[in-house]
Amino acid sequence: MVSDPLDELTWRGLIAHSTDLDLLRAELSAGPVTLYYGCDPTAPTLHVGNLIGLIVLRWFQQAGHRTIGLAGGATGFIGDPGGRSSERTLLSEAEVNHNVERIGAQIARFIDLTDGRGLLVNNIEWTRDLSVIDFLRDIGKHFPVNVMLAKESVRARLDGGGISYTEFSYMLLQAMDYLELFRREGCRLQVGGSDQWGNLTAGLDLIRRVEGEALHALSWPLVTSATGEKFGKSTGGGSLWLDPELTSPYAFYQYWVNVDDRDVGAYLRYFTFLDHAEIEALDAETAARPQARAAQRRLAQELTTLVHGAAETARVEAASRALFGQGELEDLDAATLAAALAETPNASVTSPLPGVADLFTLTGLAASKSAARRTVAEGGAYVNNVRVEDPDLVPGPERLLHGRWLVLRKGKRTLAGVEVER
RNA sequence: GGCGGGUUGCCCGAGUGGUCAAAGGGAGCGGACUGUAAAUCCGCCGGCUCAGCCUACGAUGGUUCGAACCCAUCACCCGCCA
Numbered sequence: 001m002v003s004d005p006l007d008e009l010t011w012r013g014l015i016a017h018s019t020d021l022d023l024l025r026a027e028l029s030a031g032p033v034t035l036y037y038g039c040d041p042t043a044p045t046l047h048v049g050n051l052i053g054l055i056v057l058r059w060f061q062q063a064g065h066r067t068i069g070l071a072g073g074a075t076g077f078i079g080d081p082g083g084r085s086s087e088r089t090l091l092s093e094a095e096v097n098h099n100v101e102r103i104g105a106q107i108a109r110f111i112d113l114t115d116g117r118g119l120l121v122n123n124i125e126w127t128r129d130l131s132v133i134d135f136l137r138d139i140g141k142h143f144p145v146n147v148m149l150a151k152e153s154v155r156a157r158l159d160g161g162g163i164s165y166t167e168f169s170y171m172l173l174q175a176m177d178y179l180e181l182f183r184r185e186g187c188r189l190q191v192g193g194s195d196q197w198g199n200l201t202a203g204l205d206l207i208r209r210v211e212g213e214a215l216h217a218l219s220w221p222l223v224t225s226a227t228g229e230k231f232g233k234s235t236g237g238g239s240l241w242l243d244p245e246l247t248s249p250y251a252f253y254q255y256w257v258n259v260d261d262r263d264v265g266a267y268l269r270y271f272t273f274l275d276h277a278e279i280e281a282l283d284a285e286t287a288a289r290p291q292a293r294a295a296q297r298r299l300a301q302e303l304t305t306l307v308h309g310a311a312e313t314a315r316v317e318a319a320s321r322a323l324f325g326q327g328e329l330e331d332l333d334a335a336t337l338a339a340a341l342a343e344t345p346n347a348s349v350t351s352p353l354p355g356v357a358d359l360f361t362l363t364g365l366a367a368s369k370s371a372a373r374r375t376v377a378e379g380g381a382y383v384n385n386v387r388v389e390d391p392d393l394v395p396g397p398e399r400l401l402h403g404r405w406l407v408l409r410k411g412k413r414t415l416a417g418v419e420v421e422r
Numbered sequence: 423g424g425c426g427g428g429u430u431g432c433c434c435g436a437g438u439g440g441u442c443a444a445a446g447g448g449a450g451c452g453g454a455c456u457g458u459a460a461a462u463c464c465g466c467c468g469g470c471u472c473a474g475c476c477u478a479c480g481a482u483g484g485u486u487c488g489a490a491c492c493c494a495u496c497a498c499c500c501g502c503c504a
Contacts, residue, residue: 162500227460254458261459291457324458370469371451378452378466411451413458 004028005063009220011276012269014056016194016221019204024216027188028065035060035189036181038070038123038174039107040080041099042091045243046106049193049231051307052220052270054110056191059273061111061118068187069107073100073124074173081167082153082195100124106242110306119185126180127173139176142209143202151198171202178203179210189216223270226262242307249308250343253316254413256300257293261286264295272302319343323407323415329384334402341405341417348419356381357391363416365408375410382409 006025009015018024027033037053039046046054057067076096091099104120111118148154148171157163178200181187190200200217207215223231240255241247259267265283268274274282282295304313319340322332329337347362354362357372360381366372375381376391383395384407395406406418 258458261457264459289457290459293457293459296459320458366451368469370472371467373472374466375452380452411453414451 005059005065008059009056009218013266014052014220014270015218017197017200017217017219019214019216019218023214024189024218027216028063032065033060033189034066034068034181034185034187035191036068036070036121036178036187037191038072038075038177039103040072041076041096041103042079043239043241044099044102045241045246046103047242048240049223051242051303052193052223053191054107055271055273056218056220057111057118066117066119066185067111068119068121068181068185069104069111070177070181071100071104071107071120071122072177073097073122074127075123075170075177076100078170078173079167080153080170080174080199081157081163082198102243121181123173123177123180127176135172139172139179139206142206143172143175147205148202151202153195153198171199174199175203175206178215179207182207182211182213182215187215189218191218191220194219194222220270223267226260244308244312248343248345249304249312250316250319252307253300253304253313253320256303257296257320258413259296259299261290261295264299268295268299268302272299272306274298274302315339316343324413329401329407332401337401337405337407341407341419344415344417346417346419348421350421351397353394353420355392355394356383356388359383359395359406359408359418360410360416363408363418365410365414365416380411383407385409 004025006015006021006028015021035057037057039050039053054069057069061067073096076091076099077093100122104122108120113120148168149158151171153171154163154168157167174196178187178190190203192200197217197219200219204215204217207213225231239247240252244252256267264286265279268279268282272279282298285292285294301313301317304316318336319342322336322340323344332340345364347359347364349359349362353359357366357369357376360366360372360375361369366375372381373391376388379387381388381391384399384401400406400420404420404422406420408416408418410416
């Protein structure tokens with residue numbers, strides 16, 4: 001049980017902006033406080049960017065507070081203008097509904113919904129039947145346009161690609177969510193990423209005007225990486241999704257194992273529930289023996305377990321050990337090899353085997369046959385850890401491990417399996 | 423509704439009749455060095471039955487021996503005016 005979630009979040013570097021922290025602290029220690037975090041269903045699954053929100057909710061829940069996860073079925077129709085240079089493409093109703101359903105299920109995995117300890121809501125509930133007139137009179141009246149124009153999310157767009165009235169109105173909807181959750185559930189705190197700060201304060205202003213109540217908001221900092229890359233982009237540039245169908249647990253695990261030494265300490269604080277002593281020990285370990293990647297492995301283990309569960313984590317850890325270990329592939333027993341390759345991308349073929357370039361394409365190691373040929377020409381293609389020189393080479397039966405497996409590798413760390421069916 | 427500007431490869435962006443699969447930058451990929459890290463250097467970076475061919479510069483149609491580049495129409499974006 002964590003006595004003061006604010007101290008915890010502060011230690012972890014998770015507080016970027018806040019309303020009066022002392023007041024909030026007093027409320028939190030006086031009894032359970034209801035708080036909420038919302039994410040929009042812009043995709044069918046959450047990505048690692050949403051993870052901090054869920055983790056912050058859990059910190060509060062562990063301290064005995066009541067958490068609400070909001071899937072923005074209404075705001076998902078509109079699109080948050082923040083952090084974008086141009087207008088969003090509107091999603092269809094079917095897409096939004098589908099996304100809300102899947103995202104809701106993911107949120108439910110992170111917060112405890114039993115016995116009223118947590119709640120899952122969809123803001124379409126209180127927006128669907130709201131009339132335009134009511135909205136403009138009851139909500140819009142409280143928003144000075146000059147204040148709205150001054151918000152970073154809007155200002156950036158006015159200087160750039162412009163903004164539609166639709167997206168301009170987004171902050172009113174989010175503010176209304178907070179008001180609604182205050183009225184319905186007694187919610188007194190909203191948390192979000194620092195890019196949401198303008199929207200969080202819009203809610204505070206609205207509630208102060210309408211209800212005369214001073215509520216709270218808390219934001220965490222934008223997650224950055226030392227190299228300045230966008231955080232959470234997997235190798236190849238795609239997002240790291242929480243859904244195993246979109247990002248395999250193996251790829252997810254590997255992403256964290258490969259985190260920069262300079263970032264791993266911060267990520268351990270942001271994304272894990274490890275205690276202070278253990279994190280500091282891992283910091284020291286990184287400083288002393290960076291090549292062991294102890295902190296990265298622990299980070300990867302914790303996060304993969306959090307998102308995909310312990311059983312799956314054990315499988316991807318075993319696969320990583322087998323494939324990145326110092327030993328020879330030939331020395332792996334059949335069961336270990338089969339299990340490891342089941343975690344990586346893989347393909348099955350029948351003999352006669354296709355050439356190497358085709359195998360690379362089939363397993364997805366190369367995006368096209370041209371790319372596969374290029375990889376071979378550049379000296380980055382390996383079969384069973386042996387570099388291949390000829391893209392049309394057909395591996396002979398004597399190359400098969402345990403009579404049926406080939407381990408394909410592109411570059412240093414991208415692996416795939418081929419199973420030859422008999 | 424009028425006038426002006428724009429739409430180029432994953433992103434930004436140059437190109438304004440042949441020498442353009444299209445400069446440059448970013449991202450990404452491979453090699454060397456390493457630690458499945460970073461930095462640095464080198465190479466690659468539309469597809470294919472790969473020394474040749476095919477597809478591509480918003481869409482369609484046209485002019486031309488030849489069009490990303492010229493013309494017409496349409497769509498969308500930005501700005502100014504009404």
